[in-house]
Amino acid sequence: MIKQNLLKELRLIVGKENVLSSPEDLVCYSYDAAPLPADNLPDAVVLPSSTEEAVNLLHLAKARGIKVVPRGSGTNLSGGTIPIEGGIIIQLTRMSRILEIDSHNLTATVEPGVITRTLHSAVEQVGLFYPPDPASANVSTIGGNVAECAGGLRGLKYGTTKDYVIGLETVLASGEVLVTGGKTVKNVAGYDLTKLMIGSEGTLGIFTKIILRLIPLPETKKTLLILYPNFQAAASSVSEIIANRILPTTLEFLDKVTINCVEAHTHIGLPRNAEAILLIEVDGSKWDVEREAEKVVEICSRHQPLEVKLALTPSEAMSLTLARRSALASLSRVRPTTILEDVTVPPSRLTEMIIEIKRIVQRQDIQVGIFGHAGDGNLHPTFLTNERDEAEMKRVEAAIREVFEVTLKLEGTISGEHGIGLTKARFLPWQVKPLGLKVMKIIKEGFDPENILNPGKIFTGYSP
Amino acid sequence: MRCGLCLAVCPTYRELQIEPAGPRGRVALIRAVAEGRLSVTKNLAQYIYGCLNCLACVSVCPPGVRTDELVSGTKVQINRELPPPFLRKLALQNISPFPKRLELSLLPFYLYQQTSLQRVVHRLKVMDAFSERWRDLEYLLPSLPRKPMREQLKEVVPAKEVRKHRVGYFLGCAQDLIFTSTALATVAVLTENSCEVVIPKEQRCCGMPHAGYGEIEQAKKLARHNINVFTSAGVEVIVTDCATCGCLTKGYHTLLKDDPDYAESALAFSRKVRDIAEFLSQDINLRQDFGEVKGRATYHDPCHLARGQNVVLEPRRLLNLIPGLELVEMKEPDWCCGGAGTYLLSHYDLSTKILDRKMANIAATNADFIATGCPACQLQLRLGAKRAGLKAQVLRPIELLNRAYQIAHLRHTSRA
Numbered sequence: 024m025i026k027q028n029l030l031k032e033l034r035l036i037v038g039k040e041n042v043l044s045s046p047e048d049l050v051c052y053s054y055d056a057a058p059l060p061a062d063n064l065p066d067a068v069v070l071p072s073s074t075e076e077a078v079n080l081l082h083l084a085k086a087r088g089i090k091v092v093p094r095g096s097g098t099n100l101s102g103g104t105i106p107i108e109g110g111i112i113i114q115l116t117r118m119s120r121i122l123e124i125d126s127h128n129l130t131a132t133v134e135p136g137v138i139t140r141t142l143h144s145a146v147e148q149v150g151l152f153y154p155p156d157p158a159s160a161n162v163s164t165i166g167g168n169v170a171e172c173a174g175g176l177r178g179l180k181y182g183t184t185k186d187y188v189i190g191l192e193t194v195l196a197s198g199e200v201l202v203t204g205g206k207t208v209k210n211v212a213g214y215d216l217t218k219l220m221i222g223s224e225g226t227l228g229i230f231t232k233i234i235l236r237l238i239p240l241p242e243t244k245k246t247l248l249i250l251y252p253n254f255q256a257a258a259s260s261v262s263e264i265i266a267n268r269i270l271p272t273t274l275e276f277l278d279k280v281t282i283n284c285v286e287a288h289t290h291i292g293l294p295r296n297a298e299a300i301l302l303i304e305v306d307g308s309k310w311d312v313e314r315e316a317e318k319v320v321e322i323c324s325r326h327q328p329l330e331v332k333l334a335l336t337p338s339e340a341m342s343l344t345l346a347r348r349s350a351l352a353s354l355s356r357v358r359p360t361t362i363l364e365d366v367t368v369p370p371s372r373l374t375e376m377i378i379e380i381k382r383i384v385q386r387q388d389i390q391v392g393i394f395g396h397a398g399d400g401n402l403h404p405t406f407l408t409n410e411r412d413e414a415e416m417k418r419v420e421a422a423i424r425e426v427f428e429v430t431l432k433l434e435g436t437i438s439g440e441h442g443i444g445l446t447k448a449r450f451l452p453w454q455v456k457p458l459g460l461k462v463m464k465i466i467k468e469g470f471d472p473e474n475i476l477n478p479g480k481i482f483t484g485y486s487p
Numbered sequence: 488m489r490c491g492l493c494l495a496v497c498p499t500y501r502e503l504q505i506e507p508a509g510p511r512g513r514v515a516l517i518r519a520v521a522e523g524r525l526s527v528t529k530n531l532a533q534y535i536y537g538c539l540n541c542l543a544c545v546s547v548c549p550p551g552v553r554t555d556e557l558v559s560g561t562k563v564q565i566n567r568e569l570p571p572p573f574l575r576k577l578a579l580q581n582i583s584p585f586p587k588r589l590e591l592s593l594l595p596f597y598l599y600q601q602t603s604l605q606r607v608v609h610r611l612k613v614m615d616a617f618s619e620r621w622r623d624l625e626y627l628l629p630s631l632p633r634k635p636m637r638e639q640l641k642e643v644v645p646a647k648e649v650r651k652h653r654v655g656y657f658l659g660c661a662q663d664l665i666f667t668s669t670a671l672a673t674v675a676v677l678t679e680n681s682c683e684v685v686i687p688k689e690q691r692c693c694g695m696p697h698a699g700y701g702e703i704e705q706a707k708k709l710a711r712h713n714i715n716v717f718t719s720a721g722v723e724v725i726v727t728d729c730a731t732c733g734c735l736t737k738g739y740h741t742l743l744k745d746d747p748d749y750a751e752s753a754l755a756f757s758r759k760v761r762d763i764a765e766f767l768s769q770d771i772n773l774r775q776d777f778g779e780v781k782g783r784a785t786y787h788d789p790c791h792l793a794r795g796q797n798v799v800l801e802p803r804r805l806l807n808l809i810p811g812l813e814l815v816e817m818k819e820p821d822w823c824c825g826g827a828g829t830y831l832l833s834h835y836d837l838s839t840k841i842l843d844r845k846m847a848n849i850a851a852t853n854a855d856f857i858a859t860g861c862p863a864c865q866l867q868l869r870l871g872a873k874r875a876g877l878k879a880q881v882l883r884p885i886e887l888l889n890r891a892y893q894i895a896h897l898r899h900t901s902r903a
């Protein structure tokens with residue numbers, strides 16, 4: 024009965040066709056990309072088309088005491104959109120207009136449902152560049168990127184989403200619309216509420232408009248692939264490149280397990296004795312790129328690589344990136360369940376981190392492929408397992424805990440870019456300490472005293 | 488893994504932007520049914536039948552989930568639990584497996600076109616009173632041939648000069664009944680290239696409509712029949728100019744994998760099947776004495792050819808051989824056109840939305856010819872051209888190739 028009334032009111036706000044509530048619909052919103060059980064169903068899914076509709080939805084939710092889960096494309100890997108306490112899912116993909124690309128101020132103003140790749144193409148068409156480039160960019164939304172502070176393949180040189188968001192329009196749990204920041208790169212009027220919102224995982228408000236800073240599109244780039252007989256050589260090359268004041272856009276790493284899986288799946292002819300691969304891209308002006316590529320070749324060659332390949336044409340560049348692009352696909356075919364972690368350490372501790380992970384998984388007798396953004400210390404140890412094998416899952420659990428412990432010991436973070444969501448809430452106190460957690464909770468209560476927005480995320484989480 | 492990378496390439500998700508209209512949602516529904524969390528309902532059936540079977544999701548899925556197979560399996564279950572609509576049952580069980588009845592079923596349409604009825608309807612602008620949907624449906628069926636192809640063609644058509652190959656031609660219903668010009672072009676190009684063409688009169692529908700609607704037993708029956716017919720025809724290869732027929736017949740051995748009696752002959756059959764573009768550009772020495780066909784052509788990749796059979800370069804290679812013809816690539820050439828068999832009939836609004844996206848990409852090429860290797864795409868693109876106000880002609884690559892040979896012959900005879 025309550026539910027029927029609720030549906031009626033939701034339909035009034037967003038229109039009949041923008042409310043989903045059949046049992047089939049609800050099953051389709053019980054999951055995201057996180058490896059979690061899909062047991063919790065929402066009460067309804069609504070797709071607003073404007074800020075006003077979002078405001079009305081939050082007024083309604085507040086009046087009825089109903090939980091609200093914001094959602095973009097549902098590609099986050101931490102359970103951030105799972106309706107653990109039911110309620111309504113507000114999917115923002117209907118708000119998908121690029122409102123403005125301002126070439127004078129170098130900004131883009133967009134609605135939250137714009138697909139990341141769509142924005143990339145639109146700004147690149149006018150010679151501008153929006154660097155954050157998560158591997159899910161073909162699917163993910165800008166709103167989701169902001170809420171997770173997405174990183175991606177260009178983090179080392181260009182930073183992550185937080186470095187590009189300069190203004191936000193946010194609907195708060197109260198239904199009020201908070202406007203923060205603006206089109207200026209400099210802005211110190213009080214607390215930086217825009218930055219506070221970035222990475223808030225839908226727990227502080229719903230973004231309805233986003234102002235992004237853009238930069239000029241680099242003139243050109245060069246792609247290199249280097250194969251090593253052992254991973255120390257790769258790691259030393261990485262530190263030496265950075266120590267030589269070269270910041271590649273991309274500096275990706277694949278370990279031996281990953282290489283073997285890629286070769287088994289794609290047969291692209293990676294040498295059998297390769298134990299590490301680096302994929303490096305440098306971008307900038309023609310002159311800089313020439314010089315930097317040369318320097319990178321020189322440095323890498325000093326560390327006894329098996330092979331150094333430099334792409335001369337765009338199609339050669341594409342084929343060099345194939346191994347990296349196939350990493351996830353190849354790993355995920357090995358076992359039924361794939362768990363992608365994203366621990367991150369200061370780049371200088373990368374070698375230690377990899378050695379530790381290898382030691383842990385050996386002891387726990389599980390299979391892990393490691394690849395990731397070596398340049399910024401962000402690794403994706405990918406656990407290959409089977410969710411139906413309880414004993415093995417226990418060992419995986421244990422291994423992940425140990426990996427987190429080591430990460431913190433090495434002054435790293437348990438999540439570089441995927442967020443805390445449900446999956447890592449248990450571990451958050453390890454990293455931020457009681458005081459950090461207390462301050463975060465004060466902020467959450469200040470914004471959302473009735474805990475309407477995305478309950479369970481960041482703080483309570485999911486306990487198996 | 489539920490990474491959702493498939494959402495970027497799924498035509499129905501792109502238009503509707505809701506999970507149950509995308510591959511990840513469909514797989515979740517199928518799993519929920521398997522685990523007993525959902526039962527088979529009309530709504531579920533609608534979501535499952537929302538799939539175009541375009542295979543785009545399969546091609547990008549990191550762990551390689553075969554959403555297409557899961558969807559097909561679920562359709563079988565839906566048929567078991569929800570009685571299919573009477574007309575569909577009639578069409579799939581009692582009409583389409585039998586060539587004669589299928590031919591008869593088109594008679595009303597033929598009569599509509601041939602008596603003055605259609606002309607009167609058009610002259611009086613009767614269709615204007617109907618909604619766009621009905622106007623589109625009225626336009627969908629091109630002018631039907633007087634006689635089906637199987638009655639026009641002899642069972643064995645000799646090679647033009649020396650005989651080097653004995654080729655079976657899997658005619659397919661669309662070429663038999665609607666696109667007879669394609670069938671004629673295929674036979675002409677084959678005979679031009681030293682092939683003796685065998686067109687067994689007994690062959691029947693490949694079974695794809697049946698498999699597509701979960702009538703898997705009927706599809707198997709047709710498969711066994713066609714295997715028998717072509718095995719006794721004693722041909723080296725079995726050529727098809729239909730993407731869909733090729734896609735299914737190349738997989739007859741998987742369709743019949745539980746039938747030990749057919750294990751061997753099904754595999755032998757499937758191995759012989761070649762798309763016409765594959766056969767011409769890879770298996771034989773194609774004659775290159777073409778005449779000029781002036782104009783710009785663009786090529787649309789049928790789902791069942793590009794992803795279903797990995798035939799992407801071959802048709803382009805053929806088109807590139809034709810002097811005077813300039814091949815211009817459209818954006819997203821392998822994005823589904825929304826045709827997908829009967830999708831326009833069952834999902835008019837969605838199908839036309841998908842089609843309009845395709846037509847915008849086609850219009851940008853300024854092409855005079857829209858070539859594609861699939862009759863369902865051809866029907867859909869023909870409608871799309873009308874909707875978009877394009878003058879371009881929609882046809883198969885093989886027809887352009889045949890035209891190039893014919894033009895060469897004309898020149899030859901006029902010179903002689």
Ligand SMILES: Cc1cc2nc3c(=O)[nH]c(=O)nc-3n(C[C@H](O)[C@H](O)[C@H](O)COP(=O)(O)OP(=O)(O)OC[C@H]3O[C@@H](n4cnc5c(N)ncnc54)[C@H](O)[C@@H]3O)c2cc1C
Nearest residue numbers: 095096097098099103158164166167170173174225230440
């Ligand atoms: C194959 C794969 C590769 C990936 N690679 C990367 C990578 O390289 N780097 C990286 O950082 N991440 C990566 N991710 C993770 C994921 O894509 C990102 O977290 C992305 O930002 C999520 O966007 P989304 O639109 O799918 O958001 P969703 O998953 O729908 O939501 C994510 C969070 O944002 C909140 N949210 C969504 N929209 C709004 C809004 N408008 N207002 C407020 N809150 C909102 C939700 O409540 C949720 O907490 C990857 C994921 C996959 C599956």
